[in-house]
Amino acid sequence: MKRYFYIVLTLGFLIFWSSCRKDFVFSPSTGSLQFSKDTVYLDTVFTNIGSSTYNLKVYNRSDSDILIPSVRLALGETSNYRLSVDGIAGKVFDNVEILAKDSLYIFIESTIDINNYPNPNGTYLYTDQIEFDSGSNQQKVELVTLVQDAIFIYPNRDNTTKVIETLTLNIGGEIVETELQGRELLPSELTFTNEKPYVIYGFAAVPVNETLTVEAGARVHFHDNSGIIVSNGASINVNGAFSTDQELLENEVIFEGDRLEPNFSEVPGQWGTIWLLDGSVNNTINYATIKNATVGILSDGNPDDVNNKLNITNSQIYNSSAFGILGRNTSIAGENVVINNAGQSSFAGTIGGKYNFTHSTIVNYWNNSFRQFPSVYLNNFIIDEDNVAILADLNEANFNNCIIYGNDNPEILLDEIEDASVVFNFKFTNCLIRFENTNNNFTGPNYDLNDTSKYEGNLFNQDPNFLDTELNKLIIGTESAAINQGNATFASQVSVDILNVNRTAAPDLGAYQHITFPEED
Template sequence: MRQLLYLLLIGFCITISSCRDDFEFETSNGGLQFSKDTVYLDTVFSNIGSSTYTLKVYNRSNKDISIPSIKLGQGQNSKYRLMVDGIPGKEFNNVELLAKDSMFVFIETTIDYSEYANNSATFLYTDNIQFSSTTGTQQVELVTLVQDAYFLYPQRDDEGQYENVPYNDTLNVYGFNLNRAEHDNELHWNNTKPYVVYGYATVPRGETLTVDPGARVHFHADSGLMVRPGAKLVVNGGQSATDALENEVIFEGDRLEPDFADIPGQWGAILLMSSEDNTINHLTLKNANIGIYARSVDDIAVPKLSITNSQIYYCSNFGLLACGANIKGENLVANNAGQAAVALIKGGTYDFKYSTFANYFNSYDQVPLLINNYQIIGNTRYPGNVNANFDNCIMYGSGNIGISMEQFDFSQIGNYPFHIRYNNSLIKFIDYSNQFRSNKLYPASGNDATLVEYTAGCKLATSSTLNKPAFKDTRTNKLQLITADNGTGPEGTADGSVITLFTTDITGTTRNSSNPDMGAYESVPEED
């Protein structure tokens, strides 16, 4: 035992003596390596801070080194900000880096467009990070695209209180009324430069918000657009010839970095409360909590909307949520929503043609289409009449069920008609456990024509392969149909007799006049 203790003591002493308690640093001779030669800080709006970007600096040598200075090329005048070893600044001296070790340099920027204004709505701002040594200077370039924008936001009063606008009789929200006298007419959104919205931009009663082709609108967190009763929304997007969507109107969040392109829930919603002739054409909407929320706030106005050639993606709750509304849609695509791509609650009147409702959101209980005849507020369930028609549509997603329907029995308090019709539509319906066999809303029971009608032209995808649509790439919302080899999908099986507003699909491709495809896209041959 005594010998064992003696050996442990010797080992402990050797361990202590072998630990370095000081380092001899040599001045760097310029042999640093970097994770990037150029750091591209993605597009930022004027006076809006960027995300934090990372540069990794490596000392591959066997020597502990001291870097005489790390600094921005423009010095203290630079619009970039650095953080080295946890210390913020623009210049750092005698930065130590151990042998075979690395360190992080964090980079941010905020740039005022007006300081560099020219005839362009965008410009490149550049600088570099300089690492000095005994042999010279190594540089890493910094590049940022800065974009000018119209900034729309609530004003403060003399007491420092921000504007707010009524949502209903009891609730106000952070927002403001759009004003013709401000920002070259806030009720006419053009395509000369983007709009960045803070709070809820509100179209007041009696006014119309018109959105031009090619307009870009970016909503900050918890912000959105509200169309009050008696107001009107007219989105005049157009067909684009390139992937840049140059004529499409785009509503999205205000984080422009590619990593945020498919992140849901970055802003609020379009709140549509108006029974006027609201129209949306060629709109791409993404990254909201609820893309479009059509509901009455005065129990008088029935929200009304005609939406065509439009796409709604990456919403944390619903793409389109309608509550007792009146909506017509054609060439409409919705995908990737936390609960339902399209939800029609508390009844309403709906007519959708040639539309693709998909849902590949990473959630076990999401569905492409949800319909019911009620809304729950507090502990009370409020009824509504259901009259919904779907011609040549697709309801398909990563879950087993493409449609979720519920009819609550309100017969004790009144007669509330419930009628849904699916005509020549493709519906995913995999009922392995027979949970819908006794539910007369679903085709498994042979259906009840007084409630839900499935025409003979409907196709049911009752397995993971049967009648599966050949979408191009569901992960990136490319829901174009590629012609299927087995002919069992939705290609060429739509009802050509259905009267349509457009003879072309959402991309402008001419539909087959006698045997068109179901959904918003006419199929194209698969490329080799």
């Protein structure tokens, strides 16, 4: 009986409620809408490259349901902006409803061809407006995008088959067909200037026996899965120079992705790598910033090159999703090199080779995921497809007056397969190193810290006192254990730090002489 009464009561309430319900009645808008912002800045984009999606929130603060007669772009169908209002794409919308005390989202994108507009300085400020209603009730929100002109390098495409050109590479004298989308640079493209940015789609290959010269102040941007490949007998010479403005880096060469929005400025893995193939020679990089790649620099082969396959100086490599520098049986020399934030190792010298770093800061404060490898990783082998180890000589791996640190422990790993047929030579001299062996997990002669043929004058597990590792600001402060700990002989070989400060009188470890941080004043 009670159950029957409850059902009857419930049905009666529903019938009464439904009979009293009125349909929504929408009143015309009165020009009293409110917005999350009065101007939407879509940040800088390259010509003909789509922007990110931005949003605008429109509020109805009134107690009435309202109807906006029109929501439209002021330039109408000719506008280079695109809107989505309540999930519907377009540029002009009629009778847009907003319930009382409610809101709606408008999503905004743009793709703009700068060639349609005057651009004497290589940029154009493109603007439009979103208009709500008309007449005395009209309200507007400004839209602003800075469009950057650029030189585009991209593979050819067959318009009939839609097949995109792939690369045939000369690797150590052997011709290899690849599936990498890209093409060789033309003779007219072998000098990158600072007049306009370069945007590369696919891999741009430096042809056999040619040299790509990158002038001071050049900006090189890469699309997803893109990069530069330096072929057999070919070279890349990056000729950056010291910049007086360390925010603008006006004379430095910068390699990064092609998304210019601030949200992408520190995102790892946006592009591929600068790949020095086996057989490429005389590669030099000076005053460059390489950021947000998968592997900043990949260097293969030429381990016995007397002049080194790669000489890198006064350069920074940040936010690599795998490795900052990955050497594979190669020869690399670095001075005033700074590497941070790599998904695996900041520097890995693998399959033997020859490596020499002086006054460099090689650290890893990666916090995007778990990493398996330390800041510095050395080995003398590769495992082939038959699970057989192929060994090679690690002829030398010298780290002098360096800081090797990070947010893991240890930050060096010496992964040797011992065999009388190969050598495994390394030495750390006057370095500040994070290496704690509290559980005695690292044993054997390679980890004998008292062996002066391998370790000499080093400091372990003391605070480097970096300014801000998360923002890749790795200059050291007045509390750093690295102050005045450098070997004078090595300091005389690299007499100024990466900021052009003389270090010969009292050399600090790493790429920077210390400063007083602002909070220390």
